[in-house]
Amino acid sequence: MASLQAQEIRPYHHGDLSRALIQAGRRILEMGGPAALSLRAVAREAGVSPAAPYHHFKDKCELLEAIAKEGWMELTSAIAKARARAPDARAALTNIGVAYVCFARDNPALYRTMYDGACDRATMPDHAKKGDSGWRHVREALLEAGADPAEERDLELATIAAWCAAHGVAEMAGFKEFEPLKNALGGEEPFVRAVLEHVGIFAAMSRPKTPG
Amino acid sequence: MASLQAQEIRPYHHGDLSRALIQAGRRILEMGGPAALSLRAVAREAGVSPAAPYHHFKDKCELLEAIAKEGWMELTSAIAKARARAPDARAALTNIGVAYVCFARDNPALYRTMYDGACDRATMPDHAKKGDSGWRHVREALLEAGADPAEERDLELATIAAWCAAHGVAEMAGFKEFEPLKNALGGEEPFVRAVLEHVGIFAAMSRPKTPG
DNA sequence: GCACCTATGTGAACGGTGTCAAGATAATCT
DNA sequence: AGATTATCTTGACACCGTTCACATAGGTGC
Numbered sequence: 001m002a003s004l005q006a007q008e009i010r011p012y013h014h015g016d017l018s019r020a021l022i023q024a025g026r027r028i029l030e031m032g033g034p035a036a037l038s039l040r041a042v043a044r045e046a047g048v049s050p051a052a053p054y055h056h057f058k059d060k061c062e063l064l065e066a067i068a069k070e071g072w073m074e075l076t077s078a079i080a081k082a083r084a085r086a087p088d089a090r091a092a093l094t095n096i097g098v099a100y101v102c103f104a105r106d107n108p109a110l111y112r113t114m115y116d117g118a119c120d121r122a123t124m125p126d127h128a129k130k131g132d133s134g135w136r137h138v139r140e141a142l143l144e145a146g147a148d149p150a151e152e153r154d155l156e157l158a159t160i161a162a163w164c165a166a167h168g169v170a171e172m173a174g175f176k177e178f179e180p181l182k183n184a185l186g187g188e189e190p191f192v193r194a195v196l197e198h199v200g201i202f203a204a205m206s207r208p209k210t211p212g
Numbered sequence: 213m214a215s216l217q218a219q220e221i222r223p224y225h226h227g228d229l230s231r232a233l234i235q236a237g238r239r240i241l242e243m244g245g246p247a248a249l250s251l252r253a254v255a256r257e258a259g260v261s262p263a264a265p266y267h268h269f270k271d272k273c274e275l276l277e278a279i280a281k282e283g284w285m286e287l288t289s290a291i292a293k294a295r296a297r298a299p300d301a302r303a304a305l306t307n308i309g310v311a312y313v314c315f316a317r318d319n320p321a322l323y324r325t326m327y328d329g330a331c332d333r334a335t336m337p338d339h340a341k342k343g344d345s346g347w348r349h350v351r352e353a354l355l356e357a358g359a360d361p362a363e364e365r366d367l368e369l370a371t372i373a374a375w376c377a378a379h380g381v382a383e384m385a386g387f388k389e390f391e392p393l394k395n396a397l398g399g400e401e402p403f404v405r406a407v408l409e410h411v412g413i414f415a416a417m418s419r420p421k422t423p424g
Numbered sequence: 425g426c427a428c429c430t431a432t433g434t435g436a437a438c439g440g441t442g443t444c445a446a447g448a449t450a451a452t453c454t
Numbered sequence: 455a456g457a458t459t460a461t462c463t464t465g466a467c468a469c470c471g472t473t474c475a476c477a478t479a480g481g482t483g484c
Contacts, residue, residue: 017432038470049434051473056432060471112331115383119324123388154410156393160384161410165373168380171327172372174334181368198366198373200412229461250441261463263444268461272442 018056018066020046025067029109037113039063061117068114071107072125072134075114078103079134089144096141097166097196098189100134104170105188111170138162158201165199230268230278232258237279241321249325251275273329280326283319284337284346287326290315291346301356308353309378309408310401312346316382317400323382350374377411 014020024045028037039060040050057063082099086092104111118125124135139159147155172178173192182191236257240249251272252262269275294311298304316323330337336347351371359367384390385404394403 014433039472040470050471051435052433054472118387119383122386153393153396157406157410160390160393161377161381161407161412164380164384164407165377165411166380167384168376168378169373171331171383172376172379175330176335178372181365181372184365194369195373195376198369199377200373201410251443252441262442263464264462266443 014046014048014052017046017048017052021048021053021056021063022066022070025063026070026110029067029113030107033109034112034116037064037109064113065117067110068117068125071110071114074107075100075103076132076134076137079137080132083137083141089141089146092141093138093145093162093201094193094196096134096138097162097169098193100166101170101173101192101196102189105174108174115167135159135163162201165196165201169195169199229258229260229264233260233265233268233275234278234282237275238282238322241279241325242319245321246324246328249276249321276325277329279322280329280337283322283326286319287312287315288344288346288349291349292344295349295353301353301358304353305350305357305374306405306408308346308350309374309381310404312378313382313385313404313408314401317386320386327379347371347375377408381407381411 021042025037025042028041028045039053042063043050043053046052053063057066078099079096082095083092086095114125139155142155142158142162143149147158149155169192173188173195178191182188185191185194233254237249237254240253240257251265254275255262255265258264265275269278290311291308294307295304298307326337351367354367354370354374355361359370361367381404385400385407390403394400397403397406
């Protein structure tokens with residue numbers, strides 16, 4: 001019944017428990033999904049009593065947010081890398097979308113945790129909009145692909161649209177119904193790419209302006 | 213501390229407890245969100261002991277699925293109505309999208325419950341694909357809007373894309389960051405319509421075929 | 425070195441949860 | 455009517471989030 005780590009005799013004070021708790025939480029998330037992520041389980045996994053986390057996080061919710069924050073930062077860096085690797089501006093947007101969906105596929109429980117927090121507060125996390133953020137990468141990719149910088153409203157609408165589409169695909173791409181099509185297209189990534197390109201904003205950037 | 217209903221002296225046997233439990237569950241969902249939806253709370257709300265639900269649902273999960281099923285049926289009928297009301301085939305698709313997002317906005321907790329179940333099983337619910345389903349409505353709307361019936365693969369990709377986009381918008385349209393834009397566009401529904409139209413598949417049905 | 429303060433850990437406890445087994449009660453079938 | 459079956463209740467179990475009082479360790483001023 002030993003915990004998976006931290007079995008070396010730990011000193012009474014841990015040293016960096018908040019960090020250890022976040023890592024333990026992510027480990028549990030990967031192994032057992034969001035349902036397995038109880039505060040007590042995290043404490044157990046970190047080799048610490050159930051009350052210890054309360055000296056570092058006021059809430060279970062606050063720990064979840066710390067875990068989610070890590071996820072957002074990693075998602076941002078995946079987006080940045082995908083954009084940097086693109087051969088041209090038009091490809092960048094699709095690359096970002098594919099990277100986004102792949103991140104969600106590779107870290108499903110983490111991704112759910114990230115968005116659950118966002119939905120509960122009805123807010124994008126800070127890291128998605130400010131500074132070096134995924135949001136900004138999408139916006140800039142749209143501009144480089146030919147969006148009119150003078151039409152701020154259209155640009156914001158397009159950014160929202162792209163983000164929403166990627167999120168939708170991210171949450172649904174794993175559904176079993178799509179397996180035949182996935183196989184027909186030669187795997188998961190081509191499938192995701194094809195869906196994203198059908199969504200439109202990723203492929204049809206240069207269509208005539210929307211009326212309005 | 214009285215329960216909200218069922219205070220008339222109920223006979224020992226309820227009569228139609230499973231139905232009452234589903235209704236109680238929906239009431240709790242509306243008032244307190246998904247977090248408030250415990251099996252015991254549902255039993256309390258229905259005026260029944262905590263173990264009673266187990267004679268009708270093997271699990272908490274099974275009750276949630278029953279609640280979600282109701283949600284899917286109502287969503288389907290909202291989609292059907294929206295499609296029927298559209299002046300022409302092209303408008304039908306956008307109308308469906310708007311109806312979808314509005315349903316999610318008006319029943320946020322129910323919508324979350326519906327999709328949580330789907331995500332856990334990595335499957336669309338039966339009612340979304342078979343028979344008179346939202347899925348089929350989208351597919352038919354795409355065909356009527358000019359999709360090539362011979363290109364089955366493209367049609368399925370487009371259906372997936374439209375559904376994913378609507379889902380993404382549904383989950384994010386309530387975010388606070390978008391309020392300024394919402395106001396600028398004259399309210400929630402115009403905002404949703406604009407985002408959906410920017411997503412592309414809803415407006416750019418007639419663009420040239422995708423390569424591949 | 426020593427007393428003290430603060431940060432960080434432990435243990436036990438509270439009410440809440442999902443679930444189950446055993447028993448009570450009512451409807452139904454013969 | 456008696457027996458069977460479906461339904462509901464009571465009571466228990468382990469787990470959960472959270473809080474409290476207390477124990478321990480690291481650091482600071484003397």
